[in-house]
Amino acid sequence: MIPAPFDYHRPGTLDEAIGLLSRHGPDAKVLAGGMSLLPALKLRLGTCGHLVDIGRIPGLEYVKEDAGTLRIGAGTRQCVLAQSETVNSRYGVLADAVPLIADPLVRNRGTFGGNVANGDPANDGPAIVIALGAELVVRGRQGERTVAANRFYKDLFVTALAPDEILTEIRIPLPPPRSGSAYRKLKRKTGDYAAAAAAVQVTLDARGAVQRACIALTNAGPTPVEAVQAARFLEGKAPDEKNIAEAARLAASAAAPSADRRGSVEYKREMARVLTARALKAALERAGGN
Amino acid sequence: MKHRINVTVNGAAQEAEVDSRLLLVHFIREQLRLTGTHIGCDTSHCGVCTVLLDGQPVKSCTVLAVQADGCKVSTVEGLETGGKLHPIQEAFTEKHALQCGYCTPGMLMTCSALLERNKSPSEQEIRQAISGNLCRCTGYLNIVKAVEYAAHKMAGGVS
């Protein structure tokens, strides 16, 4: 439980941090909340010669809505997100999911940006930002760019981030009227990662049919799984039991989970189906209530 | 790599030189010799190392000492003030909320922080708040009762 030796840096600005990352390349890692990185270092999984602590850089912690966008600073602690009135009133998927991330002590330190940028499909953040159609703002030596959430995840622990880039903001488009989102997560116990989880956002049209849907699955493959086929199936359809069931079935067929303590491949796939159905029901209810 | 840090621990300013990789829990236990905070696992699950960092309960085994530079750290030794026990400490004894005592310091810190932000937590809220602190002895029920008792006392109630 003792990490191998490393150098620790606490840059005062984002540019300094980027400079350090550029200088040290893959031997440097960004330290935000540390709730994923430090446990890995303590178990001596992988090497890291330089920790670049961005935890004190001003301007990375905020939750604000402007011009049709919810903007979450990447350094925003999960506990702050959990208590945000803005988030809880309009973004059901976040309101459902954040209190289920790890445990309350971890949420006091863990950042939402860290949870999103880790590249760990077991984290809840990735499926959520995909379901919400988020844009991820990253800054590196070449400047700032945005990456769509559903193009951010490449492979297990591999994201679109270049070694010198840092995630600075998560931009979530304000859902149109008659929208609802939800997260349903199955875990073995409090604090465990998801055995299966589904993040869903739906928007209804004037007739009450599904105008648009987005479904993403947690821990169902090496990257978060966007169930595109399932979402397309729902477009234009009535939000009834039959269609929900079919969408859930399609979502599950996109899942490629691995067997572990939390379940066999068969079980996890079926749970992706069950949880997608439940998340859809909840999201649709919230959408109808809008 | 060594760093000079300034941490306020239980109200007292501490200046120290620490290695980059020194965990906050080891800084507290070994350098400051405050051994009330304990270590129970190696994967950041058990919570027996819980301290308050700027008033927030955190797992001190998953914080580097350098990250605590400029911060306030509160440990179980600091709960008592001027020889007077914190209501949660009295409540733990009153309600038999401890047996072996190993998870107790971390549990006390989490519960004290809970009562700071929620004057009258429900049973479910208490269980949620302590869900990052494992206990193998008590079965948790008496801990819940202790928090309810302390909340009642802190609100001026009589037993």
Added chain:
Amino acid sequence: MTAPRTDAKICGMGHSMKRKEDPRFIRGKGNYVDDVKLPGMLYMDIVRSPYAHAKIKKIDTSKALKIPGVLAVIDGPTLEKYKLHWMPTISADTQMVLPTDEVMYQAQEVCAVIATERYIAADGADAVEVDYEPLPVTVDPLKSIAPGAPVLRKDKKDKKDNLAFHWEAGDKADTERALAAADVVAEQYVYVPRIHVASMETCGCVADFNPAEGKLTVYMTTQAPHAVRTVFALVAGHVGLSEERIRIISPDIGGGFGGKVPVYPGYVIAVAASVVIGKPVKWIEDRMENLQADSFARDYHMKVRLGARKDGTMTALSIKTIADHGYTNASANPMKYPAGLFSICTGSYDLKHAFCEVDAVYTHKPPGGVAYRCSFRVTEAVHAIERVVDVLAQKLKMDPAELRMKNFIAPERFPYKSVLGWEYDSGNYPAALKKAMDIAGYDALRKEQAEKRKKGELMGIGICSFTEIVGAGPSKDFDILGIKMFDSAEIRVHPTGKAIARFGTKSQGQGHETTYAQIVAEELGIPASDVQVEEGDTDTAPYGLGTYASRSTPTSGAAASLAARKIRNKAKAIAAHLLECAEADLDWVPGKFFIKGVPDKAKTIQECAFAAYTNMPQGMEPGLEATHYYDPPNLTFPFGSYICVVDLDRGTGEVKVRRFVAVDDCGNIINPMIVDGQIHGGLAQGVGPALYEEISYDEDGNISGGSFLDYYVPTALECPKWETDKTITPSPHHPFGAKGVGESATVGAPPAIANAVVDALSHLGVTHVDIPVTPEKVWQLLKAKGVAE
């Protein structure tokens, strides 16, 4: 419950006295082994094998030794020079301290790094390079015991198989005849998997050999300090460690539950290191080492058969068990009972025919077996009988409560001799079950279940009516490595009327500093707050076998009251002297002797104490103290009935424990608050194995459940609000009628939960599920029955 005989000031038995040990714990001033810091202390970290079975080709310590601060690396060949590379186990088998040839389980100790600092020791351990040649692995005990299986214990010269031992109890032929004659036989394979107690404090020690005095002091996380001292003297006597110069100090222990009974290789290596280097050496294992290498519990594969008449009268029980012991038998069982007290398996029922047998098998896994609040295999035995009783109830289409009531040993039959040879001291099983049913509202629950079934909702009610067997044990049958299982109390009353009491047991959270004081207060009338209780230092405490298997109250508790009575007898003589009367003229109320009929002609116990040093009768030895070594005449038999209500999620298979009702009977109660605490904790350690906890291995011997990432310890959100109550049926042979209670709930809870889950699905034809009842297990059953969401 009857009212206490003493007032709140004296605070004897029956008072919910607030704990005397709390003040230091709530202030963070406990003194656990990792808090010990000695001048010049070094740190030890252990290199462990990633393979379950491998030959060690080479250990390259060169990189490690180059790290500044790394002083030495101790390996098997080093210990072999001192003949310390192997040691005996508590079960008279042998165990490697460090290997010289092959490793036999994943995470086995391979060598140990000694360094000046904890962090450097970790770096040193990381820098040791070991060259292994992986060898074939045997993890399935059924394969291990099959004829022709490769022999694991090549160190045992004439061993041709992997059987560690065969043990049996009862009459096999008679039982087979009875089963053949039965109208119905319920048969069930029950697997109780490997679990780990995972106390919040892991194991460790500070070994401090003082070369100038030739004295070894070891601060150790141990539940049995005297036994450890004697074992060290026997094992290491040849290197000059002599028992009078070994001191084991068991300070505050952060939970034991049986996991801190064995002598782990880490302790022995640390002692050897300290002796060789002449400085204190600290070894504290981390959690993964604890889960992966320390003594596990359970791992019993049981074929259970229960025969009955068609009216539901149970007639015969047969259990055949394959016990997976890991690579050596290091389970901490009394010598005559290598399968512990498994023959309690006839449980609370009046069975006239029974037979049980256990074949213990070697596999490439860590050794152990009884380290998780099990009372020496009683958890396994009770799980078997309580599960098969429900299987029988289902077969007979009888209500499980009704079937139990019909077969309980009737209250008037006690003391009851079971067909497998135990004399149950006292019991009233119908009363406990009835109370549990009343509290649960059993009939209403059954109605609710019927209603819910019409709507396709799955709700289950599970019962467990267990009989425990604790307080090991009478010298006639019980010993550990030859040392009889008595226990002790030594009480000394000071001139000012306060007292100090020392014991051979060792609390790891059970509250002995309070409960023992209450026993002394009960007998002597000295306020419990004036009685200082100490345990754990072998230099000062009287010899005892330690605390595990719920034995403290039955043994040392009894010793305390008998020692106190010796003191009271002497005090009576002093009182008679002070009051100038005959002893026969005196009466006693707690704390005071008085002349019969003349209450104000009295002497308090404090006045007698003072007189013992200042004004004793002519010819009387001064002082006021007594020691008692208590050899219990029998074990004690706590019991209870638990009722669990579960709701199953038809989509995910999750089991939600809606209610848990526990009615316990542990005889007369010293401190009701502490007893309730023991039960709550035991219930949580019952829910864990029932639904969450499991250690398993793949075919290469790789562990699953070797860290808290996947060894699921329940949090406050996984535990329901316990509903507890009592019946009181005192033990007739115990000095104050008490029985012990620490493990009852861990014994009784898992079967109640498993039975509840099966009950929820019984209308679909499901008859069994093994623990832990994971959501997937339930879901597979739902799918098979076509009712999954």
